[in-house]
Amino acid sequence: MTANTSLPPHKIIGVAVIWNDHQQILIDRRLPEGVMGGLWEFPGGKLEPGETIPECIKREIKEELAIEIEVGKHLITIDHTYSHLSVTLTVHHCRLLTGIPQPIQCDQICWVKLDDLDNFTFPPANHQIIAALRQQVITNKQEPNHF
Numbered sequence: 001m002t003a004n005t006s007l008p009p010h011k012i013i014g015v016a017v018i019w020n021d022h023q024q025i026l027i028d029r030r031l032p033e034g035v036m037g038g039l040w041e042f043p044g045g046k047l048e049p050g051e052t053i054p055e056c057i058k059r060e061i062k063e064e065l066a067i068e069i070e071v072g073k074h075l076i077t078i079d080h081t082y083s084h085l086s087v088t089l090t091v092h093h094c095r096l097l098t099g100i101p102q103p104i105q106c107d108q109i110c111w112v113k114l115d116d117l118d119n120f121t122f123p124p125a126n127h128q129i130i131a132a133l134r135q136q137v138i139t140n141k142q143e144p145n146h147f
């Protein structure tokens with residue numbers, strides 16, 4: 001056995017910051033089971049072989065929420081190592097095109113304003129995503145225009 005066998009597996013995750021027409025963002029609450037159970041997150045999931053990140057994001061959002069989205073600009077990529085898993089979160093701005101989000105693979109869903117994100121508990125890696133979102137809105141000094 002080598003030292004490397006104790007490293008957690010690494011996964012690339014496509015993550016969506018989905019905007020509606022009211023400057024709100026969609027967040028979902030993970031199912032209660034598991035290591036990060038009950039925490040809120042931006043919807044998304046693991047990249048499958050042969051997929052691009054935008055393809056992964058569109059597929060995951062359809063599977064998890066039954067909505068169609070447009071995948072827009074890249075926001076940030078974050079590497080984070082949890083005790084059980086190392087993740088690369090590749091985050092894109094997205095826009096709701098059609099459908100009403102359904103909690104198919106999560107506990108709850110919620111549309112929130114950027115200012116209200118502090119009222120929800122996210123995994124540690126997400127603090128950088130939220131900081132980047134806020135920074136971008138301050139820098140742009142305008143309503144989000146990510147497409």
Ligand SMILES: Nc1nc2c([nH]c(=O)n2[C@H]2C[C@H](O)[C@@H](COP(=O)(O)OP(=O)(O)OP(=O)(O)O)O2)c(=O)[nH]1
Binds near residue numbers: 013060124125
């Ligand atoms: N989707 C998402 N995952 C996040 C966020 N922050 C964060 O640390 N993660 C972590 C939690 C998970 O370990 C991993 C995402 O995996 P996942 O469980 O959503 O993957 P998946 O949708 O493909 O689910 P599954 O088929 O494996 O059940 O990334 C986030 O904001 N959104």
Ligand SMILES: [Mg+2]
Binds near residue numbers: 043
């Ligand atoms: Mg997921």
